[in-house]
């Protein structure tokens with residue numbers, strides 16, 4: 001990597017639940033190897049030692065929701081040789097981006113006793129809306145194995161083996177009987193990017209779309225089929241409004257059901 | 263010679279296979295479907311269950327028949343046992359400046375495949391032509407295949423998406439089985455007709471203590487298979503099909519299919535003859551250990567055709583067309599047969615119910631039958 005000696009890693013948090021950075025600490029078996037491969041220079045969740053930048057790799061969790069954060073991300077970019085955004089919040093805006101479909105002032109007036117002290121942006125946006133990002137690792141939360149793969153790839157200057165194809169491919173490789181065809185709960189697997197190892201379909205639940213849209217996602221065909229089998233627009237809208245609701249293809253799909261709803 | 267084995271003596275077959283050291287794989291009910299898995303006795307078979315299949319839908323229903331083999335093509339084929347979805351090929355270690363390659367050991371026990379449908383039997387022959395092809399044979403496939411005993415079961419009921427009769431692959435088993443069974447159920451009678459197709463198969467017959475089948479019983483067997491042949495859920499006119507598809511690469515129909523197709527790859531994953539794989543390399547954090555894994559791949563992904571500068575098939579249209587023309591056209595030039603055996607899995611397991619027999623019919627300019 002860029003610097004001399006052992007590469008410096010920093011982990012940053014924006015609007016998020018911390019689940020993705022915890023994946024790093026969850027790398028129990030690999031943690032020792034990780035701590036000898038990188039220097040955890042800035043990781044408040046794990047250590048009080050806070051070593052100044054520049055950093056070789058910055059992992060950024062969370063979305064941008066305040067004017068302060070919109071400034072802070074630029075400083076981080078400037079002090080990082082490589083910036084990797086991790087998780088649905090950082091790569092798509094996260095569940096908090098549901099505010100993008102409504103008026104955030106209404107929410108703050110309902111939630112906070114003194115909303116006038118709340119300084120927040122009207123929209124929750126991914127890191128890549130603000131600065132250039134070297135890699136986006138999807139997931140809500142991210143998969144620990146994919147995180148290790150991306151870190152290893154960056155350390156050794158090779159392309160990370162992170163597929164952009166559907167969850168269905170992982171599901172079929174695993175030998176799961178497709179619930180969508182065999183008993184019918186709606187499953188977003190055919191339009192969602194792989195990475196979770198088909199976690200929900202393995203337990204007979206439809207995919208919720210945590211990893212966001214796969215490459216060439218044909219959401220319209222899937223919802224047209226479900227509409228024919230009796231689902232209504234309100235249900236279809238809700239399916240696409242969850243963890244990655246503002247990822248472009250999913251946003252467009254849910255909005256198309258909103259228009260028809262009125 | 264054809265034998266008659268009483269249905270209640272089927273456990274003799276399991277015992278004979280067990281004595282010969284085979285691990286038995288066969289149909290059993292799991293997760294609302296009939297799947298191929300390890301089985302130990304006739305009790306594990308899906309007696310009294312039948313599947314209802316149509317495009318994009320599979321339902322298992324209880325029947326009052328005692329038949330063990332009333333199912334048609336299960337969600338996945340035997341492919342995954344011979345050509346595993348994920349396989350570690352090798353690891354390498356870097357030690358003191360030298361590279362050491364450690365090959366993975368892939369020892370397999372002898373396997374008996376019990377309940378191979380005629381379409382799937384033909385699919386195994388197609389996989390053989392791909393993976394046991396002279397100098398380019400695949401070692402793990404060969405190792406597994408050589409240790410596999412095949413017990414086919416003729417179909418006496420066709421499924422809603424079956425079209426083996428069109429492809430000439432069923433519902434009666436062709437060449438390639440070690441044993442072949444036909445299950446016959448009537449009000450007062452339940453038995454199997456048993457034929458052997460190899461010396462390996464023949465050696466399993468005597469422990470069955472089955473008597474020779476009468477000409478009448480053999481006729482009943484043939485009639486039952488004919489019933490299935492007459493009740494195919496789908497059909498495909500294959501005459502001139504390779505040329506027809508090759509001549510219609512710019513047909514407007516491809517755009518219409520592309521609007522429906524999700525490029526999700528389910529069709530290729532479930533197809534018993536789709537054989538594409540990719541290799542993924544990974545390193546450990548230190549960079550001293552690297553490993554290579556082979557994974558099932560699909561022509562429906564963008565990565566599949568990625569070369570320097572981008573994907574050769576960026577559109578869903580180009581991917582569906584590649585798949586269908588390979589199965590029903592260019593496969594013939596490549597391997598001397600169709601790449602489709604008419605099992606209907608790609609139709610049933612497509613989340614939006616795209617039906618290649620229907621698409622072929624439209625490309626031929628004929629009217630739709632199943633809408």
Ligand code: SF4
Nearest residue numbers: 168171178179187189
């Ligand atoms: S269960 Fe969902 S993810 Fe799995 S194959 Fe079916 S549609 Fe795809």
Ligand code: SF4
Nearest residue numbers: 335381417424426432
């Ligand atoms: S396609 Fe033919 S051989 Fe295959 S399951 Fe259907 S009827 Fe049986």
Ligand code: SF4
Nearest residue numbers: 533602603605606608
């Ligand atoms: S193309 Fe479809 S019908 Fe033909 S063998 Fe493959 S899965 Fe079966």
Ligand code: SF4
Nearest residue numbers: 523524526527529612
């Ligand atoms: S034909 Fe069906 S199963 Fe195949 S990629 Fe398209 S939508 Fe998926």
